[in-house]
Amino acid sequence: MFSKIPSQLKDFLSQFNDANSPSSDCYCSLTLVIATVIGLVVYGLYVRKFRHYIYHQVNDIKEEGRRVRGKCPPFFPNGWYRVLNSDELRTKEVKYLDYCGRHIAIYRGTNGRVYAVHAFCAHMGANLGVGGVVKSSKCLQCPFHGWVFDGETGDCVVSAGESGEKLVKKTVETYEYNDIKKLTKKDGKYLTKCSEGHSKLKTYEVKEINGSIMVWIDSREENQHKYPFEPLPIEIKSYQSYRGESINYVNCHIQEIPENGADIRHFDFLHRSFVAFINFDWVMTSHRASSPDIFEVMTHKRAFINDFKQKLLKRYITEENKNYVNVISLDCYVNILGFKFFFFNATGFQVGPALVYLFLKSRIFEITFEQAIIPMQKFHQRVSHKIYASRYLPYGLTAFMLYSEVQQVLNDMDIWNKKVFGDRLNYNMKTGADVNLCSWRNWFAQFYDGCHEYEKASDLNDW
């Protein structure tokens, strides 16, 4: 049977060799179809790989505390933390977050809103973030004995308020050990009733902006629901498209990472070389948004950059947030064999301790990077960069930009992963760079208000 195939194939192909045969048109069409199919497959693979380019480093940090760390400020400064991307929390989905020394159950109610509550059930301590079930529009049910909590108020309620039924608070009595360590008796009993009334879980403020879910973490009890500033209300998706995300894990104190953004001199030193004969030259300015001369200091000599920059400053610096925002302006020049040309300018807004928005502008593109840090443990940071770009930019190009940015982060990581936190620094105050760094530290320290007391108290209970 097989011996017949070559001759049949030969006959079939010979039809196409005859230029005068009507089959030669057929041959052309077939070639075209095959080329189109191959082209489509290759383009499909390209789109699949680069449309949303993800770089996710392996998280292999073991925080054993053996390495020298130096004297550090508190570990979990007060601020907004981006804990999840919106598409990582579907309706009725529940997750447990163990970040910033907190234990949080986060979920999306059937009303589409995201709620975050203390993860451990007020009844007997089960983890609501693991196996908890979303009930009704905004309630979460414990997987252990089925108690239900209102995500908005934290109240323990008798039922989830299905079909519009009013939520009614459950009445409970609170008992505790007289002394959990020594186990002493009082009136012949180890436990004493200490109160009666309603039970409540701690709730966290949540904001969902531009595809990111952010939680307000504050060590000061009175500030749990009184955040002094908000994440930037960016609406990038209306004029740029999401192109991917890089995730790195770093073994250092959280402050090292944002401090790097205000460190003008290290750019020219650490981030200078790119490939063999191509170098980057950087020119940078860093200034507090609250300074009266911020618009003046940020003036750019190129008119198209200046227009863009001044609009950003006007849009994002407000009376309410200016004390909590630091602004940078960074010019990037590409230097090829001694020929230097302007590549782009980046306007950066550091908002609180853990969020940075970088707006890149050049003659041909606009790109936005959103950086978010989250302390998973004291010296274990998850650093993410999401990239958005002008819609007409090729996917491959933005993937390359994100990859290049990761290479710069890796350069920093080499330093961060091995350095001590410097609590006593020798600044050269004759240079603007170190004056800036000193000013930046003074600005950043405000986010530690109340953190020492909180962390010391929680360390007592840590096993």
Ligand code: FES
């Ligand atoms: S531990 Fe949550 S209901 Fe009992």
Ligand SMILES: [Fe+2]
């Ligand atoms: Fe850096």
